[in-house]
Amino acid sequence: MDYANMHDDLRLHEQTSLVDKAETELLDFFQEQQYKTGDVIPKEVELAVQLGVSRTVIREALQRLRMRGMVETKKKRGTVITNPDLLSLLEKTMYPGILADETLRDIFELRLVLEIGMGDLLFERITQRDIDELYAIVADEPVNTEEMIFNADQEVRFHGKLYEITGNHTLMRFQQMLLPTFEYVHKSGLLKKQVQHKKFVSHRGLVDILQHGTAETFRNAMRNHFENHFQRLF
Amino acid sequence: MDYANMHDDLRLHEQTSLVDKAETELLDFFQEQQYKTGDVIPKEVELAVQLGVSRTVIREALQRLRMRGMVETKKKRGTVITNPDLLSLLEKTMYPGILADETLRDIFELRLVLEIGMGDLLFERITQRDIDELYAIVADEPVNTEEMIFNADQEVRFHGKLYEITGNHTLMRFQQMLLPTFEYVHKSGLLKKQVQHKKFVSHRGLVDILQHGTAETFRNAMRNHFENHFQRLF
DNA sequence: CGCACTATTAAGTTATACATAATATGGATT
DNA sequence: AATCCATATTATGTATAACTTAATAGTGCG
Numbered sequence: 001m002d003y004a005n006m007h008d009d010l011r012l013h014e015q016t017s018l019v020d021k022a023e024t025e026l027l028d029f030f031q032e033q034q035y036k037t038g039d040v041i042p043k044e045v046e047l048a049v050q051l052g053v054s055r056t057v058i059r060e061a062l063q064r065l066r067m068r069g070m071v072e073t074k075k076k077r078g079t080v081i082t083n084p085d086l087l088s089l090l091e092k093t094m095y096p097g098i099l100a101d102e103t104l105r106d107i108f109e110l111r112l113v114l115e116i117g118m119g120d121l122l123f124e125r126i127t128q129r130d131i132d133e134l135y136a137i138v139a140d141e142p143v144n145t146e147e148m149i150f151n152a153d154q155e156v157r158f159h160g161k162l163y164e165i166t167g168n169h170t171l172m173r174f175q176q177m178l179l180p181t182f183e184y185v186h187k188s189g190l191l192k193k194q195v196q197h198k199k200f201v202s203h204r205g206l207v208d209i210l211q212h213g214t215a216e217t218f219r220n221a222m223r224n225h226f227e228n229h230f231q232r233l234f
Numbered sequence: 235m236d237y238a239n240m241h242d243d244l245r246l247h248e249q250t251s252l253v254d255k256a257e258t259e260l261l262d263f264f265q266e267q268q269y270k271t272g273d274v275i276p277k278e279v280e281l282a283v284q285l286g287v288s289r290t291v292i293r294e295a296l297q298r299l300r301m302r303g304m305v306e307t308k309k310k311r312g313t314v315i316t317n318p319d320l321l322s323l324l325e326k327t328m329y330p331g332i333l334a335d336e337t338l339r340d341i342f343e344l345r346l347v348l349e350i351g352m353g354d355l356l357f358e359r360i361t362q363r364d365i366d367e368l369y370a371i372v373a374d375e376p377v378n379t380e381e382m383i384f385n386a387d388q389e390v391r392f393h394g395k396l397y398e399i400t401g402n403h404t405l406m407r408f409q410q411m412l413l414p415t416f417e418y419v420h421k422s423g424l425l426k427k428q429v430q431h432k433k434f435v436s437h438r439g440l441v442d443i444l445q446h447g448t449a450e451t452f453r454n455a456m457r458n459h460f461e462n463h464f465q466r467l468f
Numbered sequence: 469c470g471c472a473c474t475a476t477t478a479a480g481t482t483a484t485a486c487a488t489a490a491t492a493t494g495g496a497t498t
Numbered sequence: 499a500a501t502c503c504a505t506a507t508t509a510t511g512t513a514t515a516a517c518t519t520a521a522t523a524g525t526g527c528g
Contacts, residue, residue, distance in 0.1 A: 054513040063294045068327045076521040093318050106404035117351025170340035288482045310490040
């Protein structure tokens with residue numbers, strides 16, 4: 001290939017690499033072709049010819065899309081369009097060890113915000129079956145919340161079930177990512193020391209409200225349930 | 235099928251590519267070497283030799299780390315470790331056209347959940363200066379909310395300011411990502427038709443509450459503010 | 469008809485060469 | 499000696515070709 005001509009239309013895109021360009025051009029191409037999930041896209045060499053770049057560039061661009069779950073490749077069958085999973089790659093980057101302290105704290109707060117705000121979704125979609133299940137989960141909790149011992153497994157089951165009830169899969173995925181980080185921060189030295197346990201709304205109390213209350217009362221109850229966490233933040 | 239002979243290299247025969255392995259090996263290597271932000275990592279060819287793969291594989295692995303914001307490369311200077319930005323890559327995946335309808339709806343809901351739930355963060359961190367600024371933003375809004383005309387720019391400024399007040403940068407980044415998708419869904423045919431405008435809490439009303447109210451009243455007000463959106467969902 | 473063999477295909481991988489841009493080196497001029 | 503310009507060096511960016519592997523299709527044989 002003639003390298004002298006390579007930069008003809010590249011002068012405007014100064015610091016963007018060919019891979020960057022190829023990536024967006026591929027996405028545009030897919031959209032233009034109205035590809036749907038499961039459709040097979042042209043071979044790497046064909047794409048290379050079509051975009052006027054080497055197969056190396058195409059491969060690195062596809063590599064990016066692949067890791068975002070936008071495409072999937074199998075030998076011989078080629079590369080197919082897939083439904084991108086927004087959060088799968090976020091998960092990989094979520095190693096608490098490498099995140100900045102501020103980001104960790106942000107995530108801690110994020111969880112509290114989500115669970116307080118999800119009240120309306122819960123009341124819209126919850127069924128009696130869900131409520132029964134929640135009661136079963138909290139069955140072995142002590143009635144007196146002051147004696148409540150923090151049980152990580154219990155926490156995950158209860159709050160995980162809440163996310164599930166929202167029927168919002170993106171939200172559920174979020175929880176799966178946020179929770180480990182939340183626990184990490186909870187146990188780290190990032191926040192103030194654990195304050196004195198006061199009476200707060202228990203898991204059982206939350207279920208009672210889901211049974212008899214409203215979205216509004218639930219929000220307040222969840223806020224109260226998180227009181228200890230909030231006191232460590234503020 | 236003969237399972238007896240499979241056990242030997244069963245693990246190698248998994249569908250993990252060399253790039254997958256190289257990616258994790260690189261991360262392990264970085265951690266092992268205790269690289270900090272700004273540190274320069276070995277050249278591509280050296281890494282290739284060290285991991286016993288070709289430079290292509292190394293490049294595609296680095297490509298992944300690069301797009302996650304974990305490394306950054308400059309010509310001649312080499313590749314350096316950087317602080318990963320959790321959301322930068324999410325942003326690129328947020329091509330509304332490619333996302334499944336369900337995911338789009340999820341994101342629509344997510345925004346509502348976030349803004350209702352962020353009340354406590356707001357009241358903890360808001361200043362009089364912030365409130366003044368919010369009043370300035372809503373200054374040109376009609377008092378009678380029924381005459382309120384949807385103004386996208388106004389929406390972004392007001393709600394963006396709220397996210398800013400939380401002081402949670404991750405949350406702010408989220409809003410920047412969610413908003414375009416939210417608008418896309420709002421205008422798409424994914425939801426029920428716009429219902430009749432009823433009286434709802436206006437932006438100005440929300441600011442009044444931030445000035446004189448509590449986190450609890452704010453949550454309820456924000457829920458009411460979004461009433462139209464919720465009616466389109468349920 | 470059914471089974472096994474092989475031929476083909478497309479991605480996975482390797483190797484090499486060259487381009488580009490930033491940096492370092494070295495020497496010439498003043 | 500200090501400044502400046504040309505050149506060499508270096509590491510990433512890009513291109514190309516060749517080879518490997520696994521899945522599929524096709525073919526031929528029984």
